[in-house]
Amino acid sequence: MVTGDDGYFPESIAAGYDRSSASMFTPEALDPAVDLLAGLAGEGPAVEFGIGTGRVALPLVARGVGVHGIDLSRAMVGRLRAKPGGDRIPVTIGDFATARADGAGGFSLAYLVFNTINNLTSQDAQVDCFRNAAAHLAPGGTFVIEVGVPELRLLPYGQEAVPFQAGDARWAFDRYDVATQAMSSNYFTVDPETGQGTLRSIPFRYVWPSELDLMARIAGLRLRERWEGWTREPFTSESRKHVSVWEKAAD
Incomplete structure (x- = not known):
């Protein structure tokens, strides 16, 4: 996954990231995701794997959810820090497949959006990501991934x-x-x-929904919901992406 200190997101990419992904910052794209994640987080806290420039984390914090981030790229996190309220979000610098945030074991929600699971370029690393998510979650907590279906x-x-x-x-x-x-x-x-x-x-490494479900089982999680998108449309054989929710068993 890593080519340098900031992986594949050095300052040259971070500087224009929000502009190049402008369509993902519109209320139509962002509000349904924040609504769903806030509902799953409840009283929180939540941890975002690959927090980046804070596209999802900042509006989630504005809804009253405490968010902790994990990200490899200091350049991307620097862009988050420069935004209003971004300096108040704690971020652990490291690979989200293995890095642990403070409070691991007590989060009600872990989430990973916008195909970021594919940034882990081996099956082993993707399995480690599920194990890391499970280690962050409290019993009954959920892990959410948004990712495309391989085309x-x-x-x-x-x-x-x-x-x-x-x-x-x-x-x-x-x-x-x-x-x-x-x-x-x-x-x-x-x-x-x-x-x-x-x-x-x-x-990247593309990954199938059924393969993700097996990774979840290895990590002690079970599939709870799968939709085509954040507005909870049914997932079908024609869906080009999915939002999936896995749950850690309650004690």
């Missing part, structure tokens, strides 16, 4: 790349290895003034 149906036989963005100066595609479940998102951008191009590639 292999878009991949014709013999093809390994699926384009998802095309413009005058920017093109992007996902590349898949179906033998290992390795994938990468690749962005090619051309500077309109110089004509020079830059390529940025981020590795």
